[in-house]
Amino acid sequence: MTSFTFMRMGLVAILGLLVTACAGLPSSAEMPPASELEAEPYEIGVGDTISIHVWRNPELGQSIVVRPDGYISMPLMGDVKAEGKKPEQLAAEISDNLGEFIRTPEVTVMVTNPLSKEFRNRIRVTGQVGAPQSVAFQPGMTVLDVVLMAGGVTDFAADNRAILHREINGEYKSFGLDLEAILTDGDMRTNHSLQPGDVISVPRKQLFRGEL
Structure with a gap:
């Protein structure tokens, strides 16, 4: 076996470890549905x-x-x-x-x-989308709705590694989204209903992952 073969095998192993280490986000299927979260009683604020x-x-x-x-x-x-x-x-x-x-x-x-409460009751989408933006929350809004409102994903989007950030019990937790499956294959398993304050981020493709 040549030294080139050993180097190639070593590089593949390293890439495999990096991908595994970065794939630790739980699926968004594990997060509590928005419908289970009780709305807090509205309190009047300045500007209302x-x-x-x-x-x-x-x-x-x-x-x-x-x-x-x-x-x-x-x-x-x-x-x-x-x-x-x-x-x-x-x-x-x-x-x-x-x-x-x-x-x-x-x-x-x-x-x-x-x-x-206008800014608290908004959904944000950032990263590799056509037009990153903050949109007003509407009941029934889903991941797909917001991504389409933001102009879809760009050619440089790692859309199978998108992330949904949601505030749960006072702290933000991150969940994996597969926008590639939603947009390309019509697989809606991670096309979840959203709730006020959710943030969707779409990362850029990376060379070491073989995405470019």
Whole structure:
């Protein structure tokens, strides 16, 4: 056996070890489905637009943006702290305060433009896609939807090594995605439903893996 053959065998072995070491991400099939994750109750934040309705007292109702200091201004009441409160909590507080001026007020509060949570409720796709971007989350959105919105993968994408990063119990965990199977073979096993905050990254092909 020639020295060239030994060198070739050694190179193949090294490449095999590198590929094995880099293939340690769990499949996204192992992650909890988005539908199993309970949505947290919404808390009003700075910049949110809220609609306040006082039954039988339309002059007290209004649509108002929460100020940078976290307060809103209400007729008869003045400034009211809104930031950090659930809509029903704020409605109860306004109702209690208005009880000093009108009889048995019935108040409802709705968040009509949740601007403070806009960036938290987004999906990001980065790396070797046509147009890396951040998109607003919509219920039912899948991996394929977001990749297509980003213009698909580039010619340099290692699409069988894509990664989904998801926040679970306060920390991000990474799961393998096979975009090649999804886009080329129609294999939807890793075309999972997404949830707010998910990040999809598509790496570049690498020479040592034999991808170029």
